[in-house]
Amino acid sequence: MTSPETASPEAAASSRAPLLRMRGIVKQFPGVRALDGVDLDVAAGEVHCLLGQNGAGKSTLIKVLAGAHRPDAGEIEWDGRVVAFGSPHAADQAGIATIHQELDLVPGLSVAENVVLGHEPARLGFTRPAGAEHIARALLARLGHPEIPPGREVGRLPAAGQQVVSLARALSRNARLIVMDEPSAVLDSEEVDNLFRVVRELTEAGVAVVYISHRLEEIRRIGDRVTVLKDGRTVARNLPARATPTAEVIRLMTGRAVEYALPPRGPRPSGDVVLEVAGLGRRGEFADVSFTVKAGEIVGLAGLVGSGRSEILETVYGARRASAGTVRVRGRALRPASVPAAVRAGLGLCPEERKSQGLLLAEPVYRNVSLPVLGRFARAGFVKADAERASVRAATEALDVRPADPARPVRTLSGGNQQKVVLARWLLTGCSVLLLDEPTRGVDVGARGEIYALVRRLAEQGVAVVLVSSDVPEVLGLADRVLVLRDGRVVHEAPGGELDEARVLDLVMEGSRDERA
């Protein structure tokens, strides 16, 4: 793989028969079209990079490829034959291995057991641990990690070690195509070098690698061709990885098919400082984060997954214990690591994972909304149902939660309305600091507009808002001030209006780990 491919798919097809050809892949989820016509060509022996912002459809595409999702339309051609992978097992059998971002290892099993999981060397039905250890030892040595003991429990390895085991597992399958979803996110630069050496060995042996990373410099180092996804579509395919300028790549990734109705920005807020975060840090996650938020101000945190965005928010909220720094609300230090204290001080959090962290899905809307302030509707511990329902109804009506029946189980509501239920909760408490983590994830376009308008309205009423989102235009459009995060540190701070999407992406993507050292 020396000569970079041309941008023309015809030329690629003529020079080399593609191992994998995906055409017009469509995947519809309730309320969102995750893939809307994706094309991908991967040739044997190449490193094919997949680029796109969060939500562009990369993860869904990999899941389709790995047999975890069935596409609603489109064609997958594997080794010259049209195929349909009905299950991850089928894809595995065909020779496609995937290293997912959230590692799918069994923490209680040993390194060797994980490596051979599903195809353990066995005789007459009895496993042969020595055989498994032998295989694992050979693969780990090949990956440059002979020091990882094959007998060690995987759960006790550091993240980078687990990544290596995951890679060894993919190698043990003798896969012909290996998908790597952000494999470098938990590795330091030396380990990245090792990873790249293995990737080159693999491609020299004719294995194809689909490589996903947000770090452009890595893509230049290891990649052959690039396919760019945006809003579930392929916007450019088979670009030469080394020769395409950064500006071009970023231009392809940005810009939106759908323009969200962002409410107009008001005058710059000039209220008192409500939230004061000083030198906040958590070992291994983020360090030295300081910022203040005035009443009526919206401060946005922009950064990639893993940059420490959500962790910062949860630490401010007391859901994680800070290893350094303080959080003050109206000048008074918050009791560390206590959510009840944070809520009493006027903080509210809309968590990142709405369903698992935010809601009691089986319970009705009103019980979800009143949860933090149930005591307010109670006398001597007895809940006054009428008062509770009336207050909840006022809050849900103010947010236009549909359907309007507060007795409905939350799980029957759409994503946008579920988010409004979480927001209604903090509207009801009358919080003075609102922490929003991915407030529009899984929310359809119409409800997005409503949530934006609501956040702005709350700010105008004097609430201090901290907004975290993977959606860069959302942060830029809503926030009065934006902090750009990379690898757990604030690398840039600017008023929202003075940054553009390309600049933010450049800041969060271009940095390599070496820079920090």
Added chain:
Amino acid sequence: MSVRDAIVSRAVPGEPAPRKARLAGLLDTSVGRNLGLVGVLAVLCVIGVSTADTFATTANLLIIMTSASIIGVLTVGVTMVIIGGGIDLSVGKVMALASVWSTTVATQSYGPVVMILCALAVGAGAGLVNGLLIAYGRIVPFIVTLAMLISAQGLAEQISGKRSQIVTDPTIAAIASTRLLGIPLLVYLFALVVVIGWVVLNRTTFGRRTFAIGGNPEAARLAGLDVRRHTVLLYVVSGLCCGIAAIMITSLTTTGSSTHGTLYELDAIAAVIIGGTLLSGGRGTLVGSILGVLVFTTITNLFVLNNLASEVQNIAKGAIIVAAVLFQSRAQRTTP
């Protein structure tokens, strides 16, 4: 109200729901499941009336109610713990420990009021230890309460020297023998605990938070609930129920003994399960659990009346647990 909701929300507008789906929808709701248990109870009564002449007598029905009352009180506590996302395996032996502690010669010398307070304090204390280890020691409830079961048994044996301690105080003995309007006081006590438990679960902030914490502890925590403190309180409540049950069994047998309550925890948990409470927490009804207790006690009674061996009885109980859970999960699957 919840029945109506379930049916209305599942019905496709303009198209009447098929009868089977409607039935399954009904069974999916807590009230529907409880109706199912009432049906089982009715069938058992029919069997009782047709196989034993003495079944339908007032005396026999009071026997059923009295024997249900002690496990019933334990079940109230266990139901709350399970709805709150935990489990309490220690209730039978904590009850035995409370009965032994409150009937030592020394305790008895202070009179009935101290004996009662002692039983309650021992129960609540054991619950407190359970709760603290689970909430702050972060040990899983299964292990903590299993350890409590074993050590409570040991402590009860040590205190009593493995002997039954006879209750000499007439007031304690009178609790079980007193009848009001022909019904034993124990049954009233049972009913009182159930009513209080129901009110706490369904009408108070404590109950609401119990459901929230059992249903999604992370969401409850991020909503600002003090999940750990609440967990401790839940086990204290369960321990208090053990203390009440200890007073009842001490009075009924006029002894305090380390052999009281053996395997009661399993009967209580089984009753909670067939009552439709999710073992994973967050969903369940106290009424279902109590119906579960009544089903079990009635079965025992039927076997005794018909002179059948207790071995067969246990086989039947096991089968009923499996049947009830199969039935419930089937009903849930047909209505996703």
